[in-house]
Amino acid sequence: PGSWLGPLTRTRTTCGYCGVGCALDVLTRDGEVAAVRPAGDGPVNRGHACVKGRFAHGFLRAGDRLTRPLLRGSSGRLEPVSWEEALAHIARGIRAAVGEAGPGSVAAISSARSTNEENYLLQKLMRAVVGTNNVDNCSRLCHSPSAAGLTATFGLAGGTDAFEDVERADCLLVVGANPAEAHPVVGARLLRQVLGGARLVVADPRAVGLARHADVHLRPRPGTNVALFNGLAHVLLAEGLIDEDFLRSRAAGLPELAAVLDDHPPGRVAAITGVPEADLVAAARLYGRAERPAILYGLGVTEHLHGTDGVRTLANLAILRGAVGTGRGFGVNPLRGQNNVQGASDMGALPDLLPGYGKVRDPVARGRAEQVWGVRLPEHDGLRIPEMFAAARAGDLRVLWIVGEDVATTDPDANRVVEALESCPLVISQELFLSETARRADVVLPAASWLEKDGTFVNFDRRFQRVRPALAPPGEARADFAIVHAVAAALGADLGCPTPAAALAECGRVAPVFAGISHERLDREGAVPWPCPEAGRPGVSRLYQDRFATADGLARLAARPYLPPGEAADDDYPLILVTGRRWAHYNSGTMTRRSGAVEIDPTDHLDLHPADAARAGLGDGDPVLVESRHGQATLTARVTEEVLRGQVFCAFHFAASRVNALISSHADTVTSCPEYKVTAVRLRKPFR
Ligand code: SF4
Numbered sequence: 001p002g003s004w005l006g007p008l009t010r011t012r013t014t015c016g017y018c019g020v021g022c023a024l025d026v027l028t029r030d031g032e033v034a035a036v037r038p039a040g041d042g043p044v045n046r047g048h049a050c051v052k053g054r055f056a057h058g059f060l061r062a063g064d065r066l067t068r069p070l071l072r073g074s075s076g077r078l079e080p081v082s083w084e085e086a087l088a089h090i091a092r093g094i095r096a097a098v099g100e101a102g103p104g105s106v107a108a109i110s111s112a113r114s115t116n117e118e119n120y121l122l123q124k125l126m127r128a129v130v131g132t133n134n135v136d137n138c139s140r141l142c143h144s145p146s147a148a149g150l151t152a153t154f155g156l157a158g159g160t161d162a163f164e165d166v167e168r169a170d171c172l173l174v175v176g177a178n179p180a181e182a183h184p185v186v187g188a189r190l191l192r193q194v195l196g197g198a199r200l201v202v203a204d205p206r207a208v209g210l211a212r213h214a215d216v217h218l219r220p221r222p223g224t225n226v227a228l229f230n231g232l233a234h235v236l237l238a239e240g241l242i243d244e245d246f247l248r249s250r251a252a253g254l255p256e257l258a259a260v261l262d263d264h265p266p267g268r269v270a271a272i273t274g275v276p277e278a279d280l281v282a283a284a285r286l287y288g289r290a291e292r293p294a295i296l297y298g299l300g301v302t303e304h305l306h307g308t309d310g311v312r313t314l315a316n317l318a319i320l321r322g323a324v325g326t327g328r329g330f331g332v333n334p335l336r337g338q339n340n341v342q343g344a345s346d347m348g349a350l351p352d353l354l355p356g357y358g359k360v361r362d363p364v365a366r367g368r369a370e371q372v373w374g375v376r377l378p379e380h381d382g383l384r385i386p387e388m389f390a391a392a393r394a395g396d397l398r399v400l401w402i403v404g405e406d407v408a409t410t411d412p413d414a415n416r417v418v419e420a421l422e423s424c425p426l427v428i429s430q431e432l433f434l435s436e437t438a439r440r441a442d443v444v445l446p447a448a449s450w451l452e453k454d455g456t457f458v459n460f461d462r463r464f465q466r467v468r469p470a471l472a473p474p475g476e477a478r479a480d481f482a483i484v485h486a487v488a489a490a491l492g493a494d495l496g497c498p499t500p501a502a503a504l505a506e507c508g509r510v511a512p513v514f515a516g517i518s519h520e521r522l523d524r525e526g527a528v529p530w531p532c533p534e535a536g537r538p539g540v541s542r543l544y545q546d547r548f549a550t551a552d553g554l555a556r557l558a559a560r561p562y563l564p565p566g567e568a569a570d571d572d573y574p575l576i577l578v579t580g581r582r583w584a585h586y587n588s589g590t591m592t593r594r595s596g597a598v599e600i601d602p603t604d605h606l607d608l609h610p611a612d613a614a615r616a617g618l619g620d621g622d623p624v625l626v627e628s629r630h631g632q633a634t635l636t637a638r639v640t641e642e643v644l645r646g647q648v649f650c651a652f653h654f655a656a657s658r659v660n661a662l663i664s665s666h667a668d669t670v671t672s673c674p675e676y677k678v679t680a681v682r683l684r685k686p687f688r
């Protein structure tokens with residue numbers, strides 16, 4: 001309502017923090033946010049939102065918000081310049097790199113924070129104008145194993161069901177996720193389901209919030225997921241808790257899986273994982289005897305040396321039970337960390353995949369894009385993010401354009417990332433603030449935030465939803481959509497699709513799975529899930545009801561043996577570090593640290609068991625120096641039994657703590673997703 005203070009304007013948009021996709025009503029007055037209210041008719045959140053979505057908007061008007069382009073001048077300092085100057089410098093750099101070293105010397109990291117339309121436009125510019133597939137997005141660092149694993153298993157790179165179906169589940173298997181903190185609206189819905197009678201199995205090394213309500217809490221050693229999932233599958237098979245009709249008619253690979261499972265009896269799995277045999281069997285029986293079981297999982301499954309195997313062997317459980325593609329249960333569903341991490345990949349900001357997941361190497365998929373864009377496209381896969389950094393260090397990358405990501409803080413082996421940034425002749429950072437990455441860039445472009453832009457996001461259950469600007473960006477900051485167009489224009493190219501609505505419409509011509517989705521339809525209907533090939537028909541929220549999207553229509557059981565993680569504890573580094581999120585903060589903390597969250601959670605803590613704290617002579621609140629083979633980080637000790645002896649846990653929300661300098665370069669063998677979840681470390685008291 002309006003008041004003597006002046007009228008309020010209400011803007012319906014989608015939360016720009018996590019991948020749940022809460023619909024929010026943003027109330028503004030005189031160009032400022034007055035309040036944010038969760039939308040009662042929000043399709044996912046139904047009137048709920050968490051502390052981040054509701055209150056973490058103070059960053060919008062933070063005093064250090066970037067409002068003008070910056071260019072590193074002859075003094076070596078970043079100096080304010082006009083947009084024309086910044087764009088001309090970028091265009092000169094790209095032209096020179098392409099002319100001297102070919103299109104492969106230019107690369108772009110797109111953003112899971114940006115809209116679908118912005119991701120679509122950036123990958124189009126890289127492919128159709130620069131002539132390279134060197135474009136990737138930060139799903140490389142989190143859920144790329146989900147995309148690879150779910151595609152290999154079921155045929156499409158998304159979760160299998162609509163979130164509301166979780167309300168029909170009678171048993172929840174929640175693996176490697178802490179929804180109470182990282183996805184609070186989902187966490188609350190899951191808890192309500194459990195309080196209503198659903199059984200709950202939590203698999204996580206830590207005593208995460210939901211574990212308090214679990215019938216069985218499995219605490220596998222970090223890096224042993226594949227053994228755990230094979231052990232559960234072994235019990236399902238041994239005790240006949242399988243759906244034989246489903247396996248006969250809709251799945252392939254059972255004999256091969258059975259052979260691998262022979263090697264994973266509960267006793268051996270208990271020895272590998274540290275999970276007591278009785279708990280393993282009890283968990284398998286709960287899942288196996290449920291009528292409508294559900295699997296939800298997070299980065300505790302994907303961020304491993306064998307993350308894709310983890311996704312696939314977890315999915316085996318749903319296939320064995322016939323609990324996917326049958327309308328029974330809730331299939332296999334990843335909880336996505338960032339607001340648009342699903343959409344960034346859907347839009348083809350990937351080095352091997354075009355919009356809609358057509359392979360770059362597939363002449364049919366490539367031909368469709370060539371026809372729409374009117375150019376010949378490069379035929380070979382581009383560089384993944386870790387490969388971009390390696391190429392920069394080797395002197396083979398001349399231009400690196402980074403949109404909305406603070407790679408110097410968030411990427412693993414952070415010291416080597418900094419080395420890569422310093423080795424690359426032209427680094428462009430498109431950002432809200434002068435992040436650790438932006439500070440090292442040659443050109444910094446001031447960008448608009450999620451509350452200042454127009455477009456769409458795709459949430460964790462494949463729903464397209466509208467994003468609408470509640471405010472204008474400050475100063476000369478621009479939306480990524482406008483920036484990509486401006487860079488193209490500086491290169492002498494016209495990307496077409498002048499508006500986000502036009503970009504989504506064009507994307508539907510390149511990727512038929514999105515063809516039925518438009519801004520106009522979303523404005524009318526609120527949310528539409530993909531696949532949605534026709535405007536006149538609803539999108540598909542429950543996938544695979546008749547057949548899987550594989551070539552023969554069958555789900556693929558994965559026969560994957562347990563293989564050890566990249567690092568193990570030893571005498572020099574006796575503890576295993578796991579990293580994750582805390583509830584008040586979001587990723588590198590760029591926005592939440594400027595929005596009052598530091599008053600709730602003022603620093604990155606290292607959780608450690610009382611016995612390990614005693615051995616290190618550390619007490620609650622003490623500063624602690626954490627060392628790995630790759631770097632050091634200074635944190636504050638938090639002594640707690642939430643972690644097991646021999647394991648420590650911390651978040652990565654404060655750039656100053658340099659947590660990701662600790663992380664190794666080990667990465668998923670299929671997708672290059674870093675092994676954030678298993679790092680051998682030791683502790684010291686820092687010198688004063
Ligand atoms: Fe935003 Fe996620 Fe919180 Fe919802 S649960 S308000 S999407 S951060």
